[in-house]
Amino acid sequence: MDLRQLKYFIQIAECGNLSRAAEVLRIAQPSLSQQMRNLEGELGVDLLVRHARGVTPTEIGLQLYDHARRILQEVERTREVIRSQSLTPSGRVSVGLPTSACRGLSLPLIKAMAVRQPNITLHIVEAMTGYIDDFITMGRLDVALLYDHKAFEHVAWTEMMAEDLMLFVPPDHPLVRKASVTFREMFDLPIVLPGAPNVMRTVIERFAARHDVSPKAMACDSLPAIARMVRERLALAVMPHFAFGDELARGEMVAISIHDPTPSWRLSVVVSQRTMNPRGSEAVAEVMADVIAQMVDAGLWRARLLTERGRP
Structure with a gap:
């Protein structure tokens, strides 16, 4: 045999x-x-x-x-x-990207890798953050971008930036004239969020508990489905600005600021220490950090950088 x-x-x-x-x-x-x-x-x-x-x-x-x-x-x-083990990073590296970031980040990352690390083959996996957390700790992913990551033993991370969450409404919604809404007022409206144990749901519920708010919301784990619900006026979505960049550019949605308080989360570039390709994984993590920092600096990603590592 x-x-x-x-x-x-x-x-x-x-x-x-x-x-x-x-x-x-x-x-x-x-x-x-x-x-x-x-x-x-x-x-x-x-x-x-x-x-x-x-x-x-x-x-x-x-x-x-x-x-x-x-x-x-x-x-x-x-x-x-x-x-x-060669001097030049090479081989296959699997990269986990959360659904809300994959559409906007995957193509710039692929382009940057083709220029800077042409010997590395990327395998991009899109999933909700909770699943990516599990995959990275089990070694099924080499590198990932995670929101409010958990401090697991077998991962190393670089905290990149903080990102505010916003309320997405149809362009003719009455809130467009106000341009903002309070966290408490938001839940008087039909809201859709990813279901538990998604980090988005956890962050919102944590903010709600601190401010004595009951976070009533529908659950949906599909970003395209959430976008369609907003477009068809079935619900309003809470997401980072970056998640619906295409819809905003086409005028299909308007992003409304949330205040008192403003829910936010932190994003980290994470590397599994169980990876079978440590040199390649570190190279991918470095390029990803650079790409993210460049997008934030250029105003393409509305967030606040927390580290200088991602800057070119």
Whole structure:
């Protein structure tokens, strides 16, 4: 049994058809069939059930599929570890970006990485902050941008900036004439927030508890859905200014300041100390910090920098 056979078996199991698997692998189907017969003969078990529609892994075949995937993932991680020891950062680095920042940050980050670290391959993962927190501590992500991050043992962070939260309303809403709303008044309106345990919900509830306010709000974990709710006048959204930059530019929404108090949070660039590519991860974190600082300085990201590290 060798790695090539495991790769072939995984592709067959995922395609459910020898012909399709052969096309994906770019090998002749008879050769692929022979490789599987050799593998079954070596192991002394049937790995696939052949039928008119294609093939299906047997119960033992499903066990091999799980083991084979883990083996090939470890081989790839080992390759990245060795590559990362070179003087020039290289290899694959997974980057977690919260939904409210991904749209605006991902493209500038990709462009900057292409210029400054062309040997690094980015894998950008968009998710709500609570999930990114878990992924970074488990080592499933190498680098992340986090709001109000938790101080976990296996991560290092650089606190970048503070960002105020705002109320987003349709352009014809009566609040547009006022240009601001108090934190207490805001909850007399139909508000939508991400659901618990999202950091946005936690921040709002923490501010509410301090000021004896009952934060009644609908829950929605989809940023596009929240934007549509605002556009269709079903609810008003609480988000950072950066989250709806495109909608603001198109005149689909207006951002209203919140005061007494103004809810805010802090953003940090976080690096997992469980990363298999420490040199590459540090390089990505440095570029991300620089890109963020440049966007804040240029007025593209409405926030207050807290550190000089992100400045070029």
